[in-house]
Amino acid sequence: MPRSAFAAWFAGCLVAVATVAAIPSQAQSPACAAAAHYKIVRLPLRPARINRAGVIAGTTEDHSAARWTQKTGLHEVELPPGLTADQALGLNNAGDITGAATQEGTNQAVAFVVAQSKFSRLSAAPSRALAINDAGDAVGQGSPGPVLWHRQKAITLAGCCGGVAHAINSRGQVVGQLNDQQGHYHAFRWDAAHKLRSIPMPPAADSTALAINNSGDILLQSFIPNAVYLRRARKNIELHLAPEVASQPLALNDCDVIVGEFGAASDFYHAFVWDQANGFRDMNQLIGSGTGWNLESALDVNDRGEIIGVGDFGNEQDVGVLLVPDRDAKTTKDSVKPR
Numbered sequence: 001m002p003r004s005a006f007a008a009w010f011a012g013c014l015v016a017v018a019t020v021a022a023i024p025s026q027a028q029s030p031a032c033a034a035a036a037h038y039k040i041v042r043l044p045l046r047p048a049r050i051n052r053a054g055v056i057a058g059t060t061e062d063h064s065a066a067r068w069t070q071k072t073g074l075h076e077v078e079l080p081p082g083l084t085a086d087q088a089l090g091l092n093n094a095g096d097i098t099g100a101a102t103q104e105g106t107n108q109a110v111a112f113v114v115a116q117s118k119f120s121r122l123s124a125a126p127s128r129a130l131a132i133n134d135a136g137d138a139v140g141q142g143s144p145g146p147v148l149w150h151r152q153k154a155i156t157l158a159g160c161c162g163g164v165a166h167a168i169n170s171r172g173q174v175v176g177q178l179n180d181q182q183g184h185y186h187a188f189r190w191d192a193a194h195k196l197r198s199i200p201m202p203p204a205a206d207s208t209a210l211a212i213n214n215s216g217d218i219l220l221q222s223f224i225p226n227a228v229y230l231r232r233a234r235k236n237i238e239l240h241l242a243p244e245v246a247s248q249p250l251a252l253n254d255c256d257v258i259v260g261e262f263g264a265a266s267d268f269y270h271a272f273v274w275d276q277a278n279g280f281r282d283m284n285q286l287i288g289s290g291t292g293w294n295l296e297s298a299l300d301v302n303d304r305g306e307i308i309g310v311g312d313f314g315n316e317q318d319v320g321v322l323l324v325p326d327r328d329a330k331t332t333k334d335s336v337k338p339r
Contacts, residue, residue, distance in 0.1 A: 046318065048087075110125070
């Protein structure tokens with residue numbers, strides 16, 4: 001759900017949740033499980049995605065899509081004539097970027113992909129490409145709704161009334177939300193063999209599928225009733241996150257580590273991380289005291305456990321950060337309790 005919609009929804013209701021539901025055990029590699037302490041690396045862009053190799057895609061202050069690594073620094077995407085500002089929204093393990101660029105003179109956003117340094121428009125109509133898998137297939141939002149770009153050719157997945165495809169994994173499985181004629185929206189899953197299928201959710205709930213990993217595990221959120229789920233082995237496992245206020249999950253990795261933001265309103269958001277071993281934790285409790293940082297949102301996590309997000313540092317707001325697990329650091333039990 002867009003932040004503006006989430007904030008409006010949250011103004012009407014606070015969610016109080018308690019203990020974590022039992023989850024079937026799944027082996028976790030120490031390399032990708034959530035750490036007890038993180039080192040902060042300041043970024044020269046607002047990050048959107050991080051891949052397995054630590055490459056980060058995001059958008060600069062000058063509204064240019066860019067790629068960044070600690071080794072090579074920042075490289076902005078060069079736009080062809082007719083396009084102005086652009087933003088990076090998706091990234092695969094090859095370093096290919098998807099996103100949306102603005103058409104000169106119309107202010108309409110159009111989907112694009114940058115593969116092997118070559119920029120290609122995916123559509124001339126209003127659209128956004130939100131994710132890309134390692135095969136180069138991209139998904140996002142077009143007209144009239146969720147769209148898959150296979151070999152850069154658009155395939156409308158379904159829908160009379162709009163919707164969006166949020167994510168695609170290495171197996172070509174797509175998830176998102178589909179709108180209906182009554183103004184409700186429902187989580188869906190799509191693949192080439194089975195086409196579009198609704199994901200079972202509580203009756204009468206609006207719902208969305210936010211992410212899917214390469215194991216096929218899906219991050220779900222429902223509204224009225226309000227809940228967050230991890231769908232594993234065809235079962236929805238409810239996750240209880242912030243104990244007093246609503247949580248907005250945003251991403252998960254192949255180890256089912258989940259990151260996002262929580263708080264009473266956007267001015268008070270804190271970044272969080274959740275994993276099966278440690279449960280829900282405020283990331284501000286995992287960076288040590290006296291850093292000067294207030295981490296507001298965790299946007300993505302890779303399989304090395306590296307997390308990207310944004311935070312405030314002194315008088316600077318919405319600064320991009322990379323959070324690198326510091327597995328040698330010693331952290332007391334009390335220092336990782338959620339606020």
